[in-house]
Amino acid sequence: MRTSSGNHGPFLSHLLNPTPSLKAKARSFFPAASSRTWRRRSLLLSLPLSILLSTPTSAAAPAPSYDPLSDSEKNASAALSGRVSDATQLLDLARDFQAKGDFPQALDYFSLVIRDYKDFAFSEYARVGRALALYEIGDREEAIAEMEDVSISLKGYPEIHAALAAALYADKHAPLLAENQFAIATLLDPHYTDLSYVRETKHWPPSLVSSLQHFITLT
Incomplete structure (x- = not known):
């Protein structure tokens, strides 16, 4: 049986001969889809090759910290801090x-301090205190010898002068x-002409305060 285009049913005829509105919708849909695909391809082509080839990885682990001190050096430092x-x-x-006034x-x-920590520089200041205490308890010969020695090792420290x-x-x-000694002391700190200063601020023993008074008044 022959068929012709004029004899198609309404539904088949509609598919074979779409209406103008359907043609317009098809043209508006397919170019838009093609345009989006083209933009995606253009974007991919514009990216650097290193990004395209890289694969996602987890966050890099932090580099191990470098400690310049060995365990023995740390132990020695801790021991020194304890001694200080x-x-x-x-x-x-x-x-105190x-x-x-408890000079003994x-x-x-x-x-x-002088005996056990003489390797520390501040032990010289303990020698100043020891000399003053020796002077007070009556061992003045040793006290003066200590003062003379410390006046060299701590030259310029006004109290010892x-x-x-x-x-x-x-x-x-x-x-x-x-x-000569007093000139050095007062040049560095004029307070040593004031008896109340050595007695109340420096806590000199009474016997040494008395000796300084004799010197200042030339008696």
Whole structure:
């Protein structure tokens, strides 16, 4: 049986001969889809090759930290810190006893610092306190020897020069040497001309304060 285009049913005829509105919708749909595909391809082609070839990975692990100190160096540092702390506490105790006027106890603690921590530079300041305590308890010969020695190792430290000046004048009857030491002390710190300063601020023992008074008044 022959068929012709004119004999198609309504539904088949509609498919074979779409209406103008259907043609317009098809043209508007397919070019748009093609345009989006083209834009995606253009974007991919514009990316650097390293990005295209890279694969997603988890966050990089942090690099291991570098510690320049060995365990033995850390242990030595901790031991040194402990010794410094112990020595400082002893020195503070000695000065507390000195401030209270307990010079025998001050002498014991100053002596401990000098004996056990003589490798520390601040042990020289403990020697100053020890010399003052020795002077007070009556061992003036050793006290003056200590002052003379420390006046060299701590040259320019005004307290030791002032103390030595007082002792040289009162006990050694050496006014010229005393004047030289006192000139150094007062050039660096004029407070040492004030008896209340050495007594109340520096906590000198009464015997050394008396010797300094004799020197200042030339009596």
